[in-house]
Amino acid sequence: MAVLAGLAMAGTALVALPVAAQDQGKTIVGGFDVGPGGFPGNFNPLTATAGFTWLNTYYEPLVTYTADLAELTGELAEDYSTSEDLTTFTFNLADATWHDGEPFTSADVKFTFDLAMNAQSGSIFAARLGDVVSVETPDEKTAVVTLSGPNGGFLSTISQLMMLPEHILGSMPAAELAQSDWWSTSPVGTGPFSFVQYVSDQYVELEAFEDYRDGRPQVDQLINRYFADPAAAVAALRAGEIAFTYAEPDDAGSFEDDADFSVIVGDSFVLNYIGFNHRTELWDDVRVRQAVMHAIDRDAIIESLYNGAATKAQCNYVAPQYVPDDLVDYSYDPEKARSLLAEAGWDQINGTREISWVTYYDSPQVANIMAAIQSMLAEVGINVVPRVVDVPTYNGIVRGDDVDQFPMVYAGAGNGPNPAQHNINLNSGQTPPNGNNIMHIALPELDAALETAMSEADPEQMAARWQDVCRIVNEEMPWGSMWVANRYGIASNALENFVWTPAPGGGPFEMNPEDWDITAE
Structure with missing residues (x-):
């Protein structure tokens, strides 16, 4: 089981911000995509096989894993039920809002499933969801998915299926959407942070979503920096430029006795x-x-x-x-x-x-x-x-x-x-x-x-x-x-309430980024 970081202030590591985010309030900068599978441009959640630690800060799935990866729990589904034969799944949706102010409804759920099952969209879910017979929407807050046969892995599969806005993407042909720059220029999700900009091969900047259903995030900006390799990210961490990164075992070991950092291993x-x-x-x-x-x-x-x-x-x-x-x-x-x-x-x-x-x-x-x-x-x-x-x-x-x-x-x-x-x-x-x-x-x-x-x-x-x-x-x-x-993460002790779990593809899991905070001199 992973060791989770719920860190209180225990050091004075300062975070150097990209120019675009300076003087704009409290900011957490991290190398959230460093390590196997992390790379610039991995913005389309239908095609992503990794990077979910980052994607999950502005998109959300219906269900997700708990932080210890022990069980599934509701995310955009406030709660859900499953038939005894594992063929019918009923989701009662949370009262969520898209970043542009529109309500999240069951129409978005049906749209996302239909798009994910369409191979023309480039979706990696096309075969995984091949046993989905129907997605019904009896009302705006209920979605019912029926399968052709029992599937014990269905809920785990859709834990990586991020919900997408039908009112924005519904008119775009699936084949065009696969190659669209929308994912890296103006994506809209329901998560605690909303998209601001992607500076090519350098970083992605998000800002706090004021109307997030669980409350406004504790910090104003969240920034994901890209690095050529884990060693470069570790150097940036030591220099105070970022507050978190994935690390190789040898690098992680070098932080064991450093009072300014915590080693997360799992x-x-x-x-x-x-x-x-x-x-x-x-x-x-x-x-x-x-x-x-x-x-x-x-x-x-x-x-x-x-x-x-x-x-x-x-x-x-x-x-x-x-x-x-x-x-x-x-x-x-x-x-x-x-x-x-x-x-x-x-x-x-x-x-x-x-x-x-x-x-x-x-x-x-x-x-x-x-x-x-x-x-x-x-x-x-x-x-x-x-x-x-x-x-x-x-x-x-x-x-x-x-x-x-x-x-x-x-x-x-x-x-x-x-x-x-x-x-x-x-x-x-x-x-x-x-x-x-x-x-x-x-x-x-x-x-x-x-x-x-x-x-x-x-x-x-x-x-x-x-x-x-x-x-x-x-x-x-x-x-x-x-x-x-084992996999390792290194977090500055300037971070508070920070949760990261070594997980396949980066999760997703309950990391509650709206609660993350950072303290500095």
């Missing part, structure tokens, strides 16, 4: 994996995929490069309730790896050709991890060449058709709190543009197990169904599950 809930592009012949034989696992000394990497702050994964889960006891360990065994490769005919499949290994992680830690794995794989005759690209480039590559560009990836996938999250990564029906199965995994047995688990309505049987998924992933190795690491 499970990242992100599985790091080696992705095998199933559209290439390289990985057709499961013995090759298993050989990759035996060639990598995961224990040594966790100990030396994570300082022990990671948990080895034997399937796509590490939460004990989803991990059965009868899994293959895939211990470090180079001789077994060589034997498996020989049995599979690796010399004929690939020989000594170099394999491009693509990632969007650009931190020194990951560079060291990939270099270590590169060396280990070379020892058994698998020659990979790491290639680091920025997030937009990565997304373009893995959602494209040129498989030679990404025969292999190193990436992360949300590992909780809802096990159904991995359906979009592993189910053959979730390949782009519908879902996030970027490796084009197509294993009928795995599909069947995922769909059975997704439709399980009996809470007492759900864990067993997800164990079935874990067992198949462990045996068939659709991707190489590596580890789930």
